[in-house]
């Protein structure tokens with residue numbers, strides 16, 4: 001039986017690693033809906049891994065509270081065996097058992113995860129060509145990522161947090177992972193939090209999107225709402241320019257004589273009619289373009305201590 005998915009609520013959560021440090025999370029309020037895939041995005045140092053560690057009960061905030069669990073039965077996850085049993089965090093580092101074969105890491109999780117699916121684990125081991133007889137410290141970075149993915153998916157935990165855990169995979173293995181994740185999630189609904197810098201690749205998986213910026217929530221809404229925040233026009237450059245007028249442009253791409261611009265905000269009825277008359281393709285904004293726009297563009301520096 002598939003267990004009830006976990007949700008999470010953070011209320012006024014502040015965490016700083018050292019007393020004199022700027023907060024890694026700063027008075028953060030956030031709800032993670034149960035049973036959906038949430039994309040957790042943010043530039044380097046925004047606080048994604050810190051938030052993941054709080055959800056998994058590995059850390060506790062210095063102010064505010066964190067609650068995790070099935071709807072109506074949320075609990076503080078810190079040192080909480082019950083919520084820990086239902087929460088699987090996989091970090092980029094993998095958190096494998098060193099000095100013993102990879103199969104021992106899998107055997108450990110099979111033991112502690114009530115929903116562990118041995119068939120799925122075996123399928124994924126084959127898919128990634130993982131040599132489970134090798135010690136994790138002797139695996140390549142990609143193979144260590146694959147081991148983390150096997151743990152993350154086969155655990156079928158009611159709250160599964162994948163924190164950059166698939167970065168080491170090559171493109172073919174990443175796309176295979178996205179496909180398995182979607183198929184398995186459809187059959188065994190659970191709450192999945194995916195943190196990634198490869199936004200363009202994974203955004204089709206997101207149902208909700210959270211963007212953190214310097215320890216604060218910059219945006220938290222459904223992926224559909226995100227896509228409705230802007231509009232993409234594609235077609236001949238002159239027609240696109242005419243319909244776009246002097247509207248703020250979030251992103252622009254040129255492919256031969258075809259231009260694609262992403263505009264901030266929705267089109268008015270008149271603009272829609274003009275776009276249709278010109279034969280332009282009209283679509284929503286990509287999460288990636290909105291993310292780049294909201295977090296300061298490609299050239300902006302990541303947060304530094306001085307900026308906070």
Ligand SMILES: Nc1ncnc2c1ncn2[C@@H]1O[C@H](COP(=O)(O)OP(=O)(O)OP(=O)(O)O)[C@@H](O)[C@H]1O
Nearest residue numbers: 017018023024042043044045046047048049050051
């Ligand atoms: N163990 C730690 N000790 C001290 N400071 C830390 C520690 N871990 C994170 N920080 C600081 O907390 C802030 C948030 O870091 P965090 O790792 O949560 O961000 P992130 O969004 O996951 O970043 P990235 O995308 O680079 O992995 C950063 O300023 C970081 O330097």
